[in-house]
Amino acid sequence: MRRAVREADATEKDAMEDWAFGILEALNANQQLDMLRLLGPKYGIDAENITKMTLGLPNWAELTA
Numbered sequence: 001m002r003r004a005v006r007e008a009d010a011t012e013k014d015a016m017e018d019w020a021f022g023i024l025e026a027l028n029a030n031q032q033l034d035m036l037r038l039l040g041p042k043y044g045i046d047a048e049n050i051t052k053m054t055l056g057l058p059n060w061a062e063l064t065a
Helices: 004-006 009-038 045-055 060-064
Strands: none
Touching: 004 045
């Protein structure tokens, strides 16, 4: 991995950076969903309905950008 990054040109490094941030965002979102599933029942929150409602928002793409 280090060699690949060291030998990459600027365009390739930008693509690698975008990919890495995408992975980090996905991991963070998964942790938040796990926390919602864990704590939701204690507070009467249905994690699955909240997730469906959030993903169904017409401006969802704008919120995640």
